[in-house]
Amino acid sequence: MSGNQLLTKITRLEQAIALLKLEAYASLKKSVRRSLPYPETAITRAAKQTRQDRWRELYAKNVARIR
């Protein structure tokens, strides 16, 4: 099997998996969510804190100055 044929097969498999995941998402059980490496709340909190820090570091003064 050539490299191109292999890539095509992989892409088709990925597409099929994506579709299956889309369907599976609707019936996802909470037990799966509980087995995550990190709690989602920790992720959202960290992302928000970092955004506010970077805003103060990079944007706040400049945006205020040109308003």
Add this chain to the structure above:
Amino acid sequence: MPKMWRVFVDTSALLAGLNSTHGASGTVLTLGRAGKLTIVISPDVVAEAERNLPTKFPLLGQAWTTFLLMPPVITKSPTLAAVRRAHQLVPTSDAPILAAALTAKSHILVTLDREFIELAHRAELSLPVMLPSVFIDHLRRTTVML
């Protein structure tokens, strides 16, 4: 409905997608990897992710590298004028993200930040801002993916 969705993925949704391929955020990233969506991020999103991953979420490092190899579309940094305009619409630290998403002509912005969603909704933006789960539900109802 666009032929190919350009989905701007905010940092919270991106990190959540790396954290779990089974959830809605992970499904968005998987659809991007499968070529069914165009995933768009900005240099601010990259910087925010890279500030958090090594210290707070080291287990996601490999998933992050794999994601970058997809590769997503990484926009240019928004101009200060664009950030200012976005800040007039959503007067929070989310303005640079909104500015990048608007400049990149994204069809949708997905985030887990409910305050951002609420403010964007109030501002009646042309760019819908929503939870990944809401977007996935919308896709399930309206799209034949294969």
